[in-house]
Structure formats: C-alpha cells, structure tokens
Amino acid sequence: MVLGGLLLISCGKPQSIPAEWPEKPIKLILPTNAGGETDGLARLLQRAIADKQLLPEKIVVVNLPGAGGTIGTRRLKESEPDGYTIGIWHSGIVTSKAMGIVDFDHNDFELICMSGYTELLLGVAEGSKFQTIEALVEFARNNPRSVNVSTNVGLPVHLVPLLLAEKAGIEFRFIQTGGGAPRLASLLGGHSDMTMLSTMAFVNFKDSGLKPLVTFSAKRNPLFPNVPTAKEIGIDIELVEIRAWLAPKETPESILEKIRNAVKTAMQDPELAEEMNSLGVIPVYGGKEEAQPRLDKLLNAVMPLVDKVRSVDQ
Amino acid sequence: MELLQAFQYLLSPTPLMWLTVGVASGIFVGAIPGLGGGMLMALTVPLTFSMDSTHAVLLLMGMHVGSVTGGLISATLFKMPGTPSAMMTTFDGYPMAQSGKPGLALSLGIGASFLGGLVSAGFLIILAPPLAKLALKFGPWEYFAMVLMALVLISSISQGTMLKGLLSAMLGITAALPGLNASDGQLRLTFGFDSMTDGFNLLPVLLGIFVMSQLIKDTVELNKTASIISLKNTQLFPKLSTWKKQSLNLMRSSIVGTWIGILPGIGASISSMVSYGMAKAFSKTPEKFGTGHKEGVVASEAANNANAGGALIPLITLGIPGAPVDAILLGAMIMHRIQPGPLLFQTNGDLVWALMGGYLVANILMFLVMLFSTRLVARIININRAYMIPIIFVFCLIGAFALSNRIFDVWLVIVFGIVGFVLDKAKFPLGPFVIGYVLTGFLEENLRSGLQASDGSYFPLLTRPLSLIFVLVAVFFLVFPFYTEWRRNRKKD
C-alpha cells in the first residue's frame, strides 16, 4: 500500500527558474511500497531535513510502487524539471533498462547525489552443503546448473549473481522467488541453495539460520570478518547498492546543489547515521561524481549479460 | 507465567487503549469498500514514530484484526466486500441479509471471525516455532498443487450455467495476465501502454467487479432497493445449536485459515477461497452454497480472521511476513528497532508474549465492539441509496488512487465495474471471474518457479509427498461427482 504526500496543486505549465526555490513542498517519489528499506531511508532523511530546517519547505514522500519500480521512475522522468519533483531509487534504474522493461536509465535523469549504500552478500542456509564460496564455485564448475539460486528476475538480486557466474565461468540455476522475505524462506526451507541479500538481512537473520559466503564490497565487512570479498577469490566484481537521488532531466543545477547541501548536512548528524545503520544502509554521502561511475559501471556490466542469457537458452 | 504477565500488561490502560483505537478504526475503515486495513496501517506507520514501540505495534495489530472483520459488514449488507478477504462472504452473507436476516448474517460472520481468531491465537501462542518451520517445507510445487486443489474444490461456485461460469473464470484469468511478469521479467499484453506495465492490480479489479458493478446495479434497481427490509422480529443472534452444527466447519475453516496465514506470500483472500471450497466439498448440502447458506459465511469469515493470526507466526518466529499486510507490520517493527526472529524470544521475551497476547485481546475487543453494534450496523442496509452510491464511489476513488498515486487505477475501477455489470446482467456469475483473477498469477508464477527448479520436469508434482496429497485430493473431488452420478444412474436401470 501507499503513503503519499501533501496536496499539491500543480498548474502544469513549465515555470521559469525561480530565484527562491523552494516556494512549495517538494515531492519525493519512491518507486516502492511503504515499509521497505528504501522507504524507511527516505522517511528518515525527510524527517532529518525537516527537523533541522535544511530546506525552507517540507519534503513529502510519494510512494509509486509497481512493475519493478518503473511506474515510479517513469513518472519522475516525465515530471516538470522545476525541482518540485525528485526521487530516490537504487540500481534498479539500471537493471530495468538492461531487462528491456524501460528504455531509459540514470543518464536520462539529473543525478543529484547518493545517500548511503548497502553492501551485497551472497549467502546460504546454515546447514548448507556449501560452507565456503570456493566450495560452491568448485561444485558449480563440476556440475553446471545444479546450484539453485533464488532470485527476483530482472532485478540486481538476479543480475549480480549472474555476473558472478559469468566471471567465474560457471552456471547457476535461477529460481524466481520474489522479494527478500520469500527468498529467505526458500533458503531456510531448502528450496534453493543460495541467494543475495543485504548486510542487514544477514545480521538480522543470522539467528534464523542465514550464513554469508561472499561480499561484493571492496573490503571485508567488520561484522563478518571471515567472509571474503569477491576479489579475494579471484572474481573481479566490486559493487554496492547505492541509494541515488534523481531529478528530471534539465532541472536547474542551482536547485540540485541546494538539495545536495541539504542531504549532505542532514547526513552529518550522528543520530541519523545510527538510524540508517539500523536499516542496513551505510550512511556515507556521495555527490554526483561518486554516484555516476558506480551506476555507469553496473550498466556496462549488465547490458551485455542480459542479451547473452536470453540467447543462450533458446 | 510470562503469558499471564503479558495479559496483565495488555489490560493496563494505555496498551488497552491503543488496541481499542486500532480495532475500532480498523473495523470502521475495513467496512468501507475501497479503504482497507493495509492502507490504514501504511498511513498510520509514520504517525507512530514518536510512540512507544510496543504501543505502536499493538495499535497496528488492532487495525489489522479490526479491518479483516470490518470487511464483512459491507460484504453482507451491500454485496460489496469492504476488504478483499471478505469477498467470499458476499456469496452467502448478502443473500441471507436480503432474505430479511441481516442481523443474523452479521452476527454469524462476527462469531465465526471471533472463533477463527481464537483458534489461530491458540496456535500462535502454543505452536508458533514448529509450525513456522513446517511452513518452510512448502516450495513452489506445494503452493501450486495446493492452490490447484482449491480451484477444483471451488469450481462451480455459484449459480448459472457451467459454460457461463467457465467463461467468466477465463475472463478473470485474462485480467490477471498483462503487465510485468515476475517469472522472467518480461512485459506482456501491455499493447504499448506504459500505464499497463504493472498490469491490473487486485484492489482496482476487485473494487470494479464487486463494488462499482454493484453500485451500477443498485442504481438500475433503485426502485427495488428502496423497499425497506424490516429489522423487527428477525432473529439477531444465532442459536447455540447453530454453533454446534457449525463446529466442525468452524474448526476446519480456522485451521485452513491459520495454515494459509503461516505460509509466506499467500494472502487472506486465498485462505477464505480455500476454506470455502473445502466447506463446500465436505458439506452435505453443497448445492445450497451461494444462496445464503450459513456454512458459507462461517467458512469464509473464520478463515480470513484465522489467517491474520497465522500470518503472525512466521513474522514473530522468523521475521518473515506471512501476508502482504504483515510486511507493513514488519516494516513498522524495524522502524521501531524491533527485529522479529528467534533472537527476539531471548532478548525481548516480554515483547513476544505481549504481541501474541495482543492478538488474542484484539480479537476479544473486536468481538465486543462488533457484538454491541450489530443491531445498529444492520440498519445501514436501509440507508438511502442517493447518499450511499456517490459516497462509496468517492471512497473507491481514494482507495484505488492511493494504491500507486495514479488515476489509471481509478479508470480500472470504472472499466471493470461496467464489465462486471454487463456480465452480471447477462447471468455470468462474478465469483469465478474474481477467483480466476486472484489465483492465476499465483499458479503461473509457482508453476514456472517449480519448472525452473526441475529443469522443465513436471514430475516433482507427484514425487513430492505434500504436493502428491493435494493432487490426489483434487483428482478425487474432480472424479467423485461423476462417480456418484454414474452409480445413481446404474441403480435406476
């Protein structure tokens, strides 16, 4: 279900660049349901920006879930570039393009900044026959298509393990399972061998019987010092899931800069950092120059992948 | 002992107040077609940020319990399910109310809801951890076989010819096809419209087929609905003997509801469908279903309320939401820094017991609120349609719009309303339409996930013991009617 924003009477005609932006509340589009990780993050930032009065008007969150987030991203793309409609999304912006669901990616937006990121890990159930990533890769190499990976087809949780298989020269068998909760259930019930989840899931569900095998971050996670990075086992992947702030193309740079400053200042608050941590988001601010190459890299990696997969199985 | 302490806590003024507020607002919103518990909870979550975390969760849980039951009011009185899970209640509750017994129909539904809630609360408190483990054994094939079995059990659900029922079901299935397909991330049947990429969502379709079409029908038959149904001298509460006769049905429906609640990713509407189908299959008078039969109301309402308790089992023990609404509850808990899971029993046992006890108390509160308002609520049946029709449409518009903040979903309500009205006018039953619509996506996705896992082989359907059982039951009930007819014919000769 959905939470929304505040009454906005948009008159529809493009406005000239206002000297005093913002003069009315700013809509923050979230292409996902209320209650999830991205939603929680957005609401924390919204509250922090309002509490500290970093912007003269308030930000209202508008949830636009559906079709893998593309309902929301498309609406954002088609909004007026007046700074009153912005959005937050993750690398789904890239994978939806790769899957051919939409014909636009992050380059069709103004990239504002990134408000933290989540680390991605592949994991198994505690009692799994694979206790290390090396063992799993070795097994998959000798037995192609025998390691079942539960996934949500077309999203990062599908394409990132696919990238790993590609680089390691192995083949997984992907099983469409859905969001984080069904994937966890599938793993614990033994219906699949492995899945990708965020750090937070591995921390929270450690006790339910979830065990990480490999992380895609640059460094080992201090919470899981025994879990190697992909690079350490000779697979050249290094990526994290960023939370990118986007605006429609041609939104004036002066407005983008104001939003950047607000987000950046809000994220310096240690209390907010603590709250973001508890959502599993690592509270590191990054400007456009940091967000852009990460998304570019992912796009370049997954674009050829999808075509290849689609042609292989025919 | 801990449970007693939990009750002591729950019955102290503040928690009790939040539970009552939750239950009452849940019933109210649940009774309004268009607005549902999920929406209310999602809208309330941000308001609870400043509250005590246990109070917040109790408030939301009360809303959940209240809204599931509230849905039966409009389903019974107007044939408009207030919440999706009450749709099966329209089939028997409405005819019963129209025959001059709205009070009886309501109190039967309320009693069944209450007992369903109690049974699932019992499972929740006593057997939560092992049941949650058992539920994890269900994989795609088991889901597929179970829902397939349900489909067989409910087939021929309402009156009308077999042919029209089948065509109606196939049209419902068609409505579930467009949009982004989960199994391979492929867009299909969008005809190039961007707004179709998300397909047709459950809420607008249901509001259209059941609510909008009924609004149109009520307008056409304005002169009929103007006749007042007398509430004097009608029986308001079912006799004890009725409950005794329904005890087996009640127990079975509550267990089915609880079990489907425990299974992750399958919601309350499917649980009432399965339990209705089972009740019909095991009934001595299956032909009476759909005509205002008590068994039908009991099966649907016991199951959808039990479902709510069942869904709390994997949520509390594993941190896996059992139904979409529970995902909102989970989100709220995480916001309040409560991480459900096995660890919660050790680190915060009091809270676990408070949640479980809270569910039980919420059901009792729901029962009391509903019981004392039955006589009053039953009067709504006679409300002037000139007020009711526009207002319900306004609520449908808000509910459909709020789903994804787009007007497209409101158009869907209108289009499906007209389709539903035309079909109904031509004597096509609408039940199969909605059942076909609801179950198709689920069946297709699980079948394809199963095939992904088995590399295209259908054998797991028969080699996995649980799915084999479901298939056998389905085959039995498919063949059984033919067999009895064949025997009857032979006896005649």
Add this chain to the structure above:
Amino acid sequence: MKLSYQHIQDYVIGASTIVLAGLILWAVREIPPPFFDPLGSAAVPKTVAFILILLAARLTARRYFENKAEAEKAVHQEPYNLEPWLTTAVVVFSILYTLALGTGLLGFRWGTVVYVFLTGVVLAKKDRKVMGFSLGLALVIGIGGDYLFTNFFFIDLP
C-alpha cells in the same frame, strides 16, 4: 425472427470475447521465446486465448440452436421499474468526476462536492429533503475528506 434481449447479450459477449482473444494472440507474438524457464511468458496467455475462443463459440452456438420459445419463457420480469437513464447519468457523472481529477480541472475537494451533490440530486427522485441532505453530505465528504487525507494521512490527492 426476432432476437430476444438475452440472445443479443450473449452474442455481444461472445463476439467481444473472441475479439479479446484475438487481441491476446496478436500481442503474444511479440513475446520472445522462453529463456529463464521452459514455459515462457507466452504459453499461458496463448492457452487462455484458445480456451476463450472455444467457450465463446460454444456460447454463441448454443444460443443460436436453442429452442427460442423456451428461452423466451425463461425470462422473468422484475416486479419494479428499472432505471437505465438514471444509471447512465450516474456512470457518466463518475467518469466526468474521474476525468476532472485526472486532468487537474478540479481538485479533490470541489470535485467531490460537485459529484456527491449532483449524483445525490439525480438519485433523490425529486425528493427535496434528500437533495438538501445531499448538499450537506457533499460538503462534509469533500472538505472533510480533503482535510483528513491531505493533512493527517498525507495522501497526494489530485
């Protein structure tokens, strides 16, 4: 031979169903062959379309060949007058209301006031008291609803 109302209904539904099935079959051609699973996204819609055609053909055929006299007898008249024009008005009002909100012509507040009042007036069947009450109700729902949903629950109403 005069066709009964029932016949026309079933013929129209049968024909529309076949058109719908045709549309599905046409749209399914664009779906690429299966790649992530053996079934693919085209299999189910295709099957459904064929079954639709089969059922619709049967429905139409059965109507065509059935005993006309008996079919006529089965029709029973409702004991009250139906209101087709009133219904058309209510549906048209609902469409205009949605359109007004969708295009931003009217906001939720005034759109709702106008809609609830006008629909109430039409349905009141010349009862002045009901009309008056409708106006009050329209103001409460429109203005109150707007206040409740935008200021308290934060739905982004049009």
